[in-house]
Amino acid sequence: MDFEYVARKLYRSGAKMNEIVQTLKNMGADEEFSRALLEEISNSENINDSFVGYVCNYPKSEVSATEAGVGCRGMGDFYVHRKIAEIIGRTSAIIDPSSMDDGGAVISQAGDDKKIVVAVDGMHSRLGNFPFLGGFHAARAALRDIVVMGAEPLALFADVHLGTEGDVGKIFDYTAGISAVADVLNVPLVSGSTLRIGGDLVVSDRLMGSVGAVGLASKIVPRNYAREGDVILMSLGCGGGTITTAAIFHGWHEVVKITLNLDFFKGAIPLVRSDFITKLHSMTDVTNGGIRGDAHEISEYSGKKIVLDYEALRMTVHPKVLEMLDALDIDFMGVSTDSLLIIVNKKLAKDVASFVEEHGLPMFFVGEVREGHGVYLKKDGKEVKMMPEFREAPYTPVKRVVGTAVPKNWERAKRAIDDAAIKAVEKRKKIKELLFGK
Incomplete structure (x- = not known):
């Protein structure tokens, strides 16, 4: 409370x-x-000082995080993400939030034309009572995000917040989960921060945190460079924090063990180190509301049509995970499966797939890039348009109650969100001028 x-x-x-x-x-x-x-x-x-009062007051949208779908990896969440990117604006980075990519990148100042890649991922909000799992999967996610941009991982850093009633042992367990990934992949966990949630004023044993990763790349592989005629490959995915959460709260506990692997990196890191990395057009991991969300963003930001094969997509999900999702009537295309997704020229696709498989990560041909716009699913001999839901597929009993329907007042909410974002930009500009003269 x-x-x-x-x-x-x-x-x-x-x-x-x-x-x-x-x-x-x-x-x-x-x-x-x-x-x-x-x-x-x-x-x-x-507050009796007008300037301090202005700094302390934030622009009110009167739209709650729940109403906006924040963190729910669907259309609502994507809309808020775009507003965050607009507030930040274009920067000197070669990949910044305007790209809506997995991470960001800047040119190294060492004179070697290397790119420093940075990403951060929050632990799953429902894994606070299972800290090792929360830390393990957040570390994996952060490392995936820099690897799919073409970077060799260099270091991890972490943040953790614990409620007033939380057992300190949770912090240690969370750290152990992160460092397990760090140790196996030989990527050191170098720093972090430890705070409480709300100081003395929030009575809870909730634990929340995030893990960041830093890497170095010779060539950046953004996810929005898909080209007409390209082929889409996806690896076998066993799921991460999302699938773990679904398994725990639905009682499919044996599935949790399946998620505790680092198979993604068996294929992805050698690929980054190979000559193939300079020839890939796009690479990402399937996390943002599942393939529904990721394919939509790739199509939107590349300006191309994405066509996916339903049966091939099913093959990219670990059989036991898919069994659970089917049994629970959870849309496997609407949840994060943590598959590696590669978009590459058709002539190279077979060689790239074979290379990744030789390193222990099964790959599948799942679709193609065409001229046009939108995402289409080939199923039962037909092509039907595929859109992300307002929220990701409901994968826990509580999420099923909340549902995925677009709120009735969503258009009004969007206008209010727009207005709050504009006011935030205006506030930044005004304070910069007052304090720094620019």
């Missing part, structure tokens, strides 16, 4: 001090704590 959220909400509604104190006491806080919190809220809600 979040004492500050409740107290601040009541304060803003005009509730009397004694009423707020009593509410906090009913939640488990004592009198002294409650009144101290109220003093903090009163002072922070009534």
Whole structure:
């Protein structure tokens, strides 16, 4: 429970001090704590310096994270991501958030024309009670994101936030999960940060964190360079944090063991080190709301039509994972399977697939790139347009209740989100001018 959220909400509604104190006491806080919190809220809600007040107040959209689908890897989440990229704007990086890629890249200043590639991934929000799994899969995800951009991994860094009631052992278990990946792949975990969630004011044992990775590349392989006539390859995917979460909360616990592997890197890292890397047009990992989401973004940012074969796609999911997804009626195309996806010239496709397979990662021909726009699925002799849902396929019992439907007020919400993003840009500009003269 979040004492500050409740107290601040009541304060803003005009509730009397004694009423707020009593509410906090009913939640488990004592009198002294409650009144101290109220003093903090009163002072922070009534800032008497206009500049500080401007800095402290954020642009309100009146759209919640749930309403916007934030973190749910669907159309809502993608829309918010695009707004974040717009706020950052074009930068001096060769790959920045405007590319909506797996990570970012800058030119090394060492004079060797190398590219420094950076990516960060949050641990799955439902794995806080299973910290080793959370750390393991977040580390894998961050490393995948730099490898698919053509980089050799150099280092990992991590962040962890623990609730006030959280056992310190969770931090250690989370770190062990990250370092297990680091040790096996010989990529050192070099630094990190440890904080609490909401300081003293959020009573929870929740653990959240993220893992970042840094790599070095000679050639960047962005995911939006698909060309007409290219072939799309995908590796066998066993899933990561998403599949682990589905397995735990649906009782398919044996599937968790299947996800605990580093097979992706058996094929991907040798590929990055090979001469093939200079000939690939696009590479990514299938994570953003499954192939539905990733294919949509590749099509949108490359300006090409993506055509995928349904039966071939099914072959890219580990049989036991696919069995679970089918049994639970979870769309395998709408969840992260962590497959390696490569887009390459048709003449090279067979050689590239054979090379990756020789290093222990099975590959499949799943589609092609054509002139046009959109993503199409070949199934039962027909081509049908395939779109991501508003949220990824619901893979836990709770997510099934929440559903994937587009909110009724989504168009209004988008306008409000747009307005908040514009105001954030204006705020940055104004503060830069006031503080730094530019």
